[in-house]
Amino acid sequence: MIGAGTAWLEHNAPEVNALNVFPVPDGDTGTNMMLTARAAYDEVASNSSKSASEISQRVYRGAQFGSRGNSGVILSQLLRGYASALKDKHEFGGRDFANALRQAAEFAYQGVTKPVEGTILTVAREAGQAVASIDDGADVAAVLERGLRGAQDALARTPTMLKVLRDAGVVDAGGKGYVFFLEGMVRYLRGEKAHIEPGVTVQETTAAPAFNLDFAEGEDELGGFGYCTEFIVEGRLNFEQFRIDMLALGNSAVVVGDDEMIKVHIHTTDPGAALSYATQRGSLLKVKIDNMDRQHQDFAARKQSATAPVAERTTAASEALHDLAVVVVAPGEGFQEIFASMGASSIISGGQTMNPSVQDLLTAIESVKPHNVIVLPNNKNIIMTAQQAQELTEKSVFVVPSKTIPQGISAMLALRPDGTVDENIGAMTDALGNVQTVELARAVRSVKIDELEVGEGQTIGILNDEVVDAGDDVVIVAADVLGMLGIEDYEVIAAYYGEDIASDSAESFANALADALRQRYDMPVAVFPANSHAGSTPLPFGTLRIELHPGGQPHYFYILSVE
Amino acid sequence: MTVHVVADSASDIPPVVAEMLGIIQVPVLVQLGDETFRDRVDLQPSEFYQRVVSSKIAPKTAANAPGLYTETFERLTAGGDAVLSTTVAASLSGIYNSARIGAQEFGDRVVVVDSTNATMGEGLIAIQAARAAQKGASLEEVAALCRQLAPKTHVWAALNTLEFLHRGGRLSATQAFVGSLLQVKPILHVHNSEVAVVERIRTMRKALDKLVELVKTAGPAAEMCILHAGSQDLANEVRSRLSDVFPTEKMFYAEAGPAIGTHAGPGAVGVAAILK
Numbered sequence: 001m002i003g004a005g006t007a008w009l010e011h012n013a014p015e016v017n018a019l020n021v022f023p024v025p026d027g028d029t030g031t032n033m034m035l036t037a038r039a040a041y042d043e044v045a046s047n048s049s050k051s052a053s054e055i056s057q058r059v060y061r062g063a064q065f066g067s068r069g070n071s072g073v074i075l076s077q078l079l080r081g082y083a084s085a086l087k088d089k090h091e092f093g094g095r096d097f098a099n100a101l102r103q104a105a106e107f108a109y110q111g112v113t114k115p116v117e118g119t120i121l122t123v124a125r126e127a128g129q130a131v132a133s134i135d136d137g138a139d140v141a142a143v144l145e146r147g148l149r150g151a152q153d154a155l156a157r158t159p160t161m162l163k164v165l166r167d168a169g170v171v172d173a174g175g176k177g178y179v180f181f182l183e184g185m186v187r188y189l190r191g192e193k194a195h196i197e198p199g200v201t202v203q204e205t206t207a208a209p210a211f212n213l214d215f216a217e218g219e220d221e222l223g224g225f226g227y228c229t230e231f232i233v234e235g236r237l238n239f240e241q242f243r244i245d246m247l248a249l250g251n252s253a254v255v256v257g258d259d260e261m262i263k264v265h266i267h268t269t270d271p272g273a274a275l276s277y278a279t280q281r282g283s284l285l286k287v288k289i290d291n292m293d294r295q296h297q298d299f300a301a302r303k304q305s306a307t308a309p310v311a312e313r314t315t316a317a318s319e320a321l322h323d324l325a326v327v328v329v330a331p332g333e334g335f336q337e338i339f340a341s342m343g344a345s346s347i348i349s350g351g352q353t354m355n356p357s358v359q360d361l362l363t364a365i366e367s368v369k370p371h372n373v374i375v376l377p378n379n380k381n382i383i384m385t386a387q388q389a390q391e392l393t394e395k396s397v398f399v400v401p402s403k404t405i406p407q408g409i410s411a412m413l414a415l416r417p418d419g420t421v422d423e424n425i426g427a428m429t430d431a432l433g434n435v436q437t438v439e440l441a442r443a444v445r446s447v448k449i450d451e452l453e454v455g456e457g458q459t460i461g462i463l464n465d466e467v468v469d470a471g472d473d474v475v476i477v478a479a480d481v482l483g484m485l486g487i488e489d490y491e492v493i494a495a496y497y498g499e500d501i502a503s504d505s506a507e508s509f510a511n512a513l514a515d516a517l518r519q520r521y522d523m524p525v526a527v528f529p530a531n532s533h534a535g536s537t538p539l540p541f542g543t544l545r546i547e548l549h550p551g552g553q554p555h556y557f558y559i560l561s562v563e
Numbered sequence: 564m565t566v567h568v569v570a571d572s573a574s575d576i577p578p579v580v581a582e583m584l585g586i587i588q589v590p591v592l593v594q595l596g597d598e599t600f601r602d603r604v605d606l607q608p609s610e611f612y613q614r615v616v617s618s619k620i621a622p623k624t625a626a627n628a629p630g631l632y633t634e635t636f637e638r639l640t641a642g643g644d645a646v647l648s649t650t651v652a653a654s655l656s657g658i659y660n661s662a663r664i665g666a667q668e669f670g671d672r673v674v675v676v677d678s679t680n681a682t683m684g685e686g687l688i689a690i691q692a693a694r695a696a697q698k699g700a701s702l703e704e705v706a707a708l709c710r711q712l713a714p715k716t717h718v719w720a721a722l723n724t725l726e727f728l729h730r731g732g733r734l735s736a737t738q739a740f741v742g743s744l745l746q747v748k749p750i751l752h753v754h755n756s757e758v759a760v761v762e763r764i765r766t767m768r769k770a771l772d773k774l775v776e777l778v779k780t781a782g783p784a785a786e787m788c789i790l791h792a793g794s795q796d797l798a799n800e801v802r803s804r805l806s807d808v809f810p811t812e813k814m815f816y817a818e819a820g821p822a823i824g825t826h827a828g829p830g831a832v833g834v835a836a837i838l839k
Contacts, residue, residue: 028623065630068592070657073629073664111664113653338745413747413763434765491766494745538616538723538830541767541796547746563765 001185002044002059006037008184009177016180019173029173032069037181039066040079052092056083056100071174074120077111078104078178094138101147102128118161120174126154127182141189145258148182152263155179228290229271232263235282242281249274324421325368328376328408329356329386332499332552335405342412345370355382361389365397372421374428375399378408380465396421400428403465404437405551406494406561436490437464438481438560440474459557474557475509479516485562488521491544494561496551501558503530503550509558510546517544565644566696566705569635571627571658572602573651573822574678574686575790580815584693589635591651591658591822592625599625602822611821612793612829621730622825626657632665636673645702646673649689649709653677654756655733674702676709679756682823683788683815683835684718690815691786691837715838718753719777720790721770721797723830725749725760731826733758750774751833771797774834775804784808784836788815792824797832805834 009016009030016030043062044055060083063076081104086092092100105124109115130150131143158172159165165172229250233242239259250268262282268274271289278284325345330336336347346364350356365373373395375386380403390397398421402408414431415424439462446456454460454470461469461481468484471477482493495513497506507529514525524543530550539545551559570576572590581588590601595614600606602624615622632648639646648666653659659677666673678685691712692705700708722728725747748770750762761777764770778784787809791798802811817835819827827833 028625032625061630063628064633065628067628067630067661068625070626070660073626073657073661076629077664112660113663342745409745410765413745413765418759434769491768492746538794541800545746549745563769 001188002037002055003041004188005181005184006034006041008187009037009180010034012180013177016173016177019170019176028069029071030177032067032072033075033174033177033181036063036067036069036072036075039063040076042066050090052086052089052096056086059083071120071177074108074111074174075178075181077107078124080111081105081107092140094134094140094143095136097140097143098128098131098134098138098147101131101143104128116162118158118165119172120178122158122161123151123154123172123175123178127151127178141186144182144186144189148179148186151175151179151182227269227271228265228267229274229288230263230265231275231278231287232261232285233278233282234261234285236260237262237282245277246274249277323370324372324374324424325370326374326376326412326415327361327364327368328412329361329378329382330405330408331554332496332550334496334550334552336552338409338549339412342409343415343417344376344412350379350382355379355385358385358388358392361386362392365389365393365395371395373397374421374425376402376408376411376428378402378405398425400425400432402432404435404439405496405553405559406435406437407432409494409561410435410563434563436485436562438462438478438485438558438562439556440478440558440560441556443470475512475516478509478513478558478560479520482517482560482562483520487517487544487562488523490562492561492563493544493546494549494563495546496549496553496559496561498551498553498556498558500554503548506530506548506550506558510548514546564702566700566702567639567644567646568689568693568696568705569632569639569646569648569662570685570689571650571662571822572820573624573656573658573681574649574689575682575817575819575823576686576689577815577817578603580690584690584697586689586693587635587639589627589631589662591656592627593821593825594623594625596620600821603820606821608793608818608820608824611824615824616829622727622821624656624731624822624825626661629661629664632662633668636666636669640669640672644672647692647696647702647705647709648673648675649678649685649692650675651681651685652679652753652756654679655681655758672702674706676706677713677756678709678716679713679754680716680718680835681753681758682718682819682827682833683790683817684716684753686817687786687788687815687835687837688712688716712837714755715785716754716836717781717838718751718790718833718835719761719774719781720751720753720827720831720833721764721767721774722749722751722827723767723794724828725763727824727828728758728826733826750777752777767797771800771804771832774832775801778805778834778836779808781836781838783839785839786815786837787813788817788835790817790819790831790833790835792819792827792831793829794832797830801832801834 013030013034017028040059040062043058049055060079063079067073067076082100085100085103089096105128108121108124115121127147127150131147134143155171155175158175237259239262242262246264246266250266266274327346328339328344329348329350330339339347345368348356348360348364375397377383377386383401386399390399400411402411410431411428414427440459443454443456443458443460447454449467452470458470458472459474459477460467461477463481469477469480495510510527514527517525526539526543527546530548569587572588576586590604593600593602593606636646648662650659650662662675666675678688688709692709695705695708747763748767749760750770750773752759752761762773764773789798789802
């Protein structure tokens with residue numbers, strides 16, 4: 001039984017891992033529980049003892065020493081409950097196993113310092129409660145099935161008990177792991193997969209990505225997504241036949257229950273067929289059908305809107321700010337994404353030549369939920385517009401006068417979700433001075449500025465909004481301007497390349513600039529192409545780091561932020 | 564009755580110091596790809612950082628089994644001695660819980676105290692506990708000392724990257740706020756069971772300035788330790804900048820081991836202190 005529970009848990013570990021409330025694809029609850037269960041099973045796998053007492057003690061001992069992670073430790077405590085209930089019993093019946101399920105929950109609760117409902121604890125407790133009033137003559141399989149049903153019901157309700165689960169749209173991972181463990185034992189007693197050995201990959205069609213976070217982007221076996229269909233049917237049923245027939249009607253089928261009640265979750269292109277099959281055999285309770293194609297389209301549409309010119313973004317980052325929103329003006333998709341990733345609530349396309357109107361700014365300010373709004377114009381020609389919008393709204397608006405995009409990014413970095421509005425305004429205003437901005441663009445006509453002769457078509461170098469250099473080679477102009485700045489005293493150059501620059505030519509530019517700076521100033525320089533994890537490799541102190549990012553701005557070849 | 568002090572390997576107590584004071588460090592499990600290592604037993608810090616940087620494998624940590632604690636406590640209490648076991652903050656790891664379960668069968672001969680901190684934040688508390696135990700303090704006195712020091716203990720750290728901390732899930736959703744498209748050097752503050760990003764800074768130079776400023780404005784320290792994750796040069800820099808507020812000969816120096824390194828990432832530098 002333990003072997004079967006372990007094997008089923010192991011088979012489904014990736015699904016449990018996927019139930020991670022953090023937006024990172026590497027949850028390890030399933031792995032931790034599976035390794036714990038395997039350690040428990042290994043204690044008895046090679047043992048010939050027939051005594052329930054001895055076996056359950058060994059299982060617990062295996063888990064006690066082999067458990068890992070929080071969920072693994074709790075699983076070991078559940079097994080400790082089994083061991084405690086079966087102590088001194090050579091054989092056990094339904095009554096004893098009901099006891100085991102109950103004691104398992106008790107030990108699990110004792111196993112944590114602050115029990116939280118909506119977790120594996122709730123699932124274990126309700127599994128125990130479900131079998132509290134079992135008949136004396138009930139066999140182990142019946143008890144276990146009833147316990148499993150209690151566990152499944154509790155699992156389904158975990159998101160109503162814990163906000164983190166609700167927000168992430170998942171059920172509790174540890175709870176799900178325990179359900180799989182119980183389900184594996186049920187399957188064993190029912191004679192399905194009588195001898196699966198843990199560690200052996202099981203080929204099965206019933207893997208259930210019911211709560212798979214990646215579901216919207218993966219799973220295309222039906223040629224489309226079909227309908228996610230769930231229902232419960234009651235009556236005098238033949239569970240085994242029902243299950244087999246359901247499997248034929250679609251995929252990702254999960255069919256659980258007994259000859260009286262069956263719960264079905266299936267992905268199918270024809271939910272009608274599944275439902276009429278069921279109504280011919282019993283009465284339907286609770287039917288739920290979701291159009292997964294539509295869900296997928298919605299998902300795709302949401303992704304699309306993330307790059308629309310003016311869109312309120314409810315990113316996790318912007319939601320972290322409760323009573324404060326930041327409205328940003330930025331040209332180019334690259335910059336818009338960067339601002340969104342740092343917590344901007346609304347991003348208005350504009351800057352450089354295409355300046356937004358007062359109305360554009362006003363609309364953005366009015367469209368964000370919070371009353372307090374900070375505006376980052378990111379261009380000296382938009383500061384006034386922003387200030388006008390400020391006067392036309394009832395909202396409390398503060399313009400942090402960022403003249404360049406790098407200044408705006410620097411201000412954004414100073415933003416703190418737990419700070420007050422005033423603190424944030426202060427910190428963001430102070431941060432404007434943290435960066436130097438170098439812009440490189442093509443001269444559209446010949447001109448003489450002070451002593452500087454600029455020819456049409458040449459590259460001009462702009463340092464903090466003043467044209468300071470011109471030349472035929474963009475690398476040399478960049479190196480000249482950086483030299484005027486005293487680049488030896490700086491640590492990072494973020495080079496944002498414009499919409500007309502291909503990523504490989506941006507990379508050549510960065511490498512050539514690095515060479516020029518090494519030669520001229522005899523300093524160590526490292527280049528990190530766009531989207532590389534520039535930070536994961538520590539650099540020797542004093543190394544100048546050039547990071548490339550797609551800015552997507554029109555007109556300007558490169559905007560360099562020097563820090 | 565002797566009181567033995569047990570810590571976990573996430574305390575980062577330098578091996579020499581641990582040996583001198585008789586502190587036992589129970590290893591945390593660290594996973595690199597398919598391989599599981601016992602922190603500082605099967606995997607030393609230098610090898611860990613080298614592998615993380617060169618292979619791009621995302622390391623993970625896992626709390627140890629209660630059984631390992633049971634074994635350790637059994638051995639230490641065999642002659643009738645007592646054990647004080649400190650752990651990394653219970654809010655950050657299941658280790659506290661494993662130790663607590665492991666201690667269940669020893670009654671009042673083993674006391675487990677949540678350090679509410681991590682790395683040498685836990686380490687400094689364990690060191691003070693061991694010093695008190697050497698001077699003959701009772702188990703109750705040592706436990707009381709630990710509980711009294713915990714709220715005065717702080718760790719500040721400048722990370723080279725947020726990537727590892729983000730992946731390890733030790734930050735709240737609010738804190739995950741820190742921009743992910745641009746490289747930032749987050750400054751962390753670990754205190755009273757919480758890990759918070761207090762600043763996001765673009766350059767290591769400014770990050771060091773901020774780190775030193777935070778330590779200096781926190782108030783006079785009774786104990787201090789400079790920490791680094793495979794970044795000795797940064798640690799030296801921080802040490803010299805703090806020499807005017809704390810005597811360098813009394814400072815501890817510790818390298819964050821694989822368990823802490825899994826979450827801090829290579830290239831981090833920090834300061835742990837117990838304030839007066």
